[in-house]
Amino acid sequence: MRTILVIGAGKSSSSLIRYLLNKSEEENLQVIVADAVLQVAKSKIQKHKNGYAIKLDVSNKAERQKAIQQATIVISMLPARMHLIIAKDCLVFNKNLVTASYISNEMKALNTEAIEKKLVFMNEVGLDPGIDHMSAMKVIDTIRKKGGKMLLFESFTGGLVAPTSDNNLWNYKFTWNPRNVVLAGQGGASKFLQEGKYKYIPYHKLFRRTEILTIDGYGKFEAYANRDSLKYRNAYGLKDILTLYRGTIRRVGFSRAWNIFVQLGMTDDSYTIEDSENMSYRDFTNSFLAYSPNDSVELKLRHYLKIDQDDIIWDKLLELDIFNATKKVELKNATPAQILEKILKESWTLKEDEKDMIVMQHLFGYELNGEQKQIESSMVCIGDNQIYTAMAKTVGLPVAIATLKILNGEIKTSGVQIPISKEIYNPILEELKENGIVFIEKEVPYLGYNPESIIG
Numbered sequence: 001m002r003t004i005l006v007i008g009a010g011k012s013s014s015s016l017i018r019y020l021l022n023k024s025e026e027e028n029l030q031v032i033v034a035d036a037v038l039q040v041a042k043s044k045i046q047k048h049k050n051g052y053a054i055k056l057d058v059s060n061k062a063e064r065q066k067a068i069q070q071a072t073i074v075i076s077m078l079p080a081r082m083h084l085i086i087a088k089d090c091l092v093f094n095k096n097l098v099t100a101s102y103i104s105n106e107m108k109a110l111n112t113e114a115i116e117k118k119l120v121f122m123n124e125v126g127l128d129p130g131i132d133h134m135s136a137m138k139v140i141d142t143i144r145k146k147g148g149k150m151l152l153f154e155s156f157t158g159g160l161v162a163p164t165s166d167n168n169l170w171n172y173k174f175t176w177n178p179r180n181v182v183l184a185g186q187g188g189a190s191k192f193l194q195e196g197k198y199k200y201i202p203y204h205k206l207f208r209r210t211e212i213l214t215i216d217g218y219g220k221f222e223a224y225a226n227r228d229s230l231k232y233r234n235a236y237g238l239k240d241i242l243t244l245y246r247g248t249i250r251r252v253g254f255s256r257a258w259n260i261f262v263q264l265g266m267t268d269d270s271y272t273i274e275d276s277e278n279m280s281y282r283d284f285t286n287s288f289l290a291y292s293p294n295d296s297v298e299l300k301l302r303h304y305l306k307i308d309q310d311d312i313i314w315d316k317l318l319e320l321d322i323f324n325a326t327k328k329v330e331l332k333n334a335t336p337a338q339i340l341e342k343i344l345k346e347s348w349t350l351k352e353d354e355k356d357m358i359v360m361q362h363l364f365g366y367e368l369n370g371e372q373k374q375i376e377s378s379m380v381c382i383g384d385n386q387i388y389t390a391m392a393k394t395v396g397l398p399v400a401i402a403t404l405k406i407l408n409g410e411i412k413t414s415g416v417q418i419p420i421s422k423e424i425y426n427p428i429l430e431e432l433k434e435n436g437i438v439f440i441e442k443e444v445p446y447l448g449y450n451p452e453s454i455i456g
Helices: 011-027 038-045 061-069 080-093 111-116 131-145 178-182 203-208 254-264 281-286 297-305 312-319 336-348 390-407 422-434
Strands: 002-007 029-035 051-055 073-076 096-099 120-122 149-161 190-194 197-201 210-215 219-225 243-251 356-368 371-382 415-417 440-444
Touching (some): 002 061, 011 038, 011 051, 011 390, 038 051, 061 080, 073 390, 096 390, 111 415, 131 149, 131 371, 149 210, 190 219, 197 203, 203 254, 210 243, 210 356, 219 254, 243 254, 243 356, 254 312, 281 297, 356 390, 390 422
Parallel strands (some): 002 029, 029 051, 073 096, 096 120, 120 415
Antiparallel strands (some): 149 356, 190 197, 190 243, 210 219, 371 440
């Protein structure tokens, strides 16, 4: 029996583990799920006869290496910073490795040794990064095969709330790590190409320069720029492209309201607030405003950020209860970002009967036989429930499919890599289609750039 070791049984692993267990009989698999909390691992295997749960402290070298040594192939669903120690053990024990995370420089440094040992270290094979790579490269390669020249590539992804569960003024709820949402866009200016010109958006301007897109059946959305849209220019073979932009999707109006938190400083994670545990939400909000004994916190905030009382942004802020004088922060030595995260989780946590939604859209502009053309490719995935969410499905299924393809020798190219070759993306996309993850492509007029955008 072939053994697949899944390290990390968090929310994104649910669909991954179910897929492998469903395949275990025909593929002769034993699926070992390892997690720091044994009960969490047990909950994911659902007493399946080919599933086995173990408690694993990945910081314990002997414990970790014993589990890896006994596996045929390893999947790491740990936080990205922890993949490296797993990868180094995989090199020691000659095990193939699959992750959904971005390739770090430290992981890249293992490429030569992985090739020498003929090991596949597949990374970025989740949702974004992952499905975005594969679905984009399929269209780009098709355009090139026809003799077309790429002029424009824009790619957008968002984890959102499903329309049936969209019941707050922000049209948003957390569908993945809330901390990452609060800190999104920080760490340097966002950069991209537009009509052959390099463009940069500093963090304090990021949420006021958005692009509008429309997805059939779901209406309008907006997107703000990812930090580095140029990261995959060479990997995708887009060295001479005129427009290259990658963004994060939200419902229209979200970014303008979120910008309030950015301008106040509530998303800052670089310092701690004194006596934060005894603060009320109102105290927290007031701590970013000028002292004025005669004006209310509400009035000071509206004047400072020029928000009219009948502006929908004001209603959005009221909905989050940030002026509540009785609710306490209850977090000791907390950063502004940590406090904001706590406040938002009270309003933006999906309830048991609510569902999430993943939205992805690519735009491909190209020239063929002297004519400029454009393709729009869109995918929407709705979650089943709180365990098998759209996020878990779109992150976990490509990881699981890639793992099985590697195990069966269908993916053979060794080294540290991402899924951008036909050998990898064609079979994975076909199987994703069978699981309801489908891209709808259509020809649209070539625009060069979105005239509705204000990314400028």
